[in-house]
Amino acid sequence: MINAESFLYIDKKFISIKEFNGVLPDWDYIDGAIRLEINGQEIISLEMWDLIDQLWSYLINGIIEIEEGKKEFSATFPDQPLPFSYKVNGPFIKITVDENKTAVNYKEFVSAIVYYSKEFFKELLRIEPSLCNKNQYYLEHLDLLEKKYGKYIPLNFQPP
Secondary structure, rough: EEEEEEEEOOOEEEHHHHOOOOOOOOOOOOEEEEEEOOOOOEEHHHHHHHHHHHHHHHHHHHHHHHOOOOEEEEEEEEOOOOOEEEEEEEOOOEEEEOOEEEEHHHHHHHHHHHHHHHHHHHHHHHHHHHHHHHHHHHHHHHHHHHHHOOOOOOOOOOOO
């Protein structure tokens, strides 16, 4: 099971992006955090906060590179030297963020990252519609990945 949630870091507090209704001070540098949990293990925590829109983009770029044939991807967080990597081994992907490591089914991981990153970018566009062009590249790739791997339905999903 994979769960993720996006938080904005405003006035030294974390606020779920779903609950934010204000104006961010700088749209080029959006401070925030992703809380990513895989099979009960926290892989990315709030303490690893960074530039959240760019961090989601880096996570997506790694998947795009894997989809283009690479077996491994590594990078650091956008604004700090915190390493993360993906390594594909058969039907599994090993995810490492700093000292946190886990492996999960590749298709499940991709569909979950697609789901949660789309959720983030849609909320960001709700807050600031002018960011549509800036995020269009990622939204298009996310749509393609969703078509390939299917829509992720989190276990805590509650239909309307």
